[in-house]
Amino acid sequence: MTIKTERARELITIIGNGKFITGKKQLSDQFDLNMSTIHRWQQPKESGGFDGIPSVWVESVLQLASEKADIDFLDDSELILELIRDSQSYEVVK
Secondary structure, X not given: OOHHHHHXXXXXXXXXOOOHHHHXXXXXXXXXXXXXXXXXXXXXXXXXXXXOOOHHHHXXXXXXXXXXXXXXXXXXXXXXXXXXXOOOOOOOOX
């Protein structure tokens, strides 16, 4: 796992109130994405994943996680840089 995939898993788990699968479901419903697409956010590219949250979704994911955890992740510039550093373009897969 990379820092980006670890952070993705952490944020998805926070959104799911401590359950990764619940977080995937909530994000899937919220963004109208396939759950397998969201699952791939926490997988490295070598394993067929996206190697982190695609930059197009970072702000929305941080907002949802902030609401669940009562922490403002959007104020954490280091976290944001970790999530977007070396981001590749992303094609939305539904």
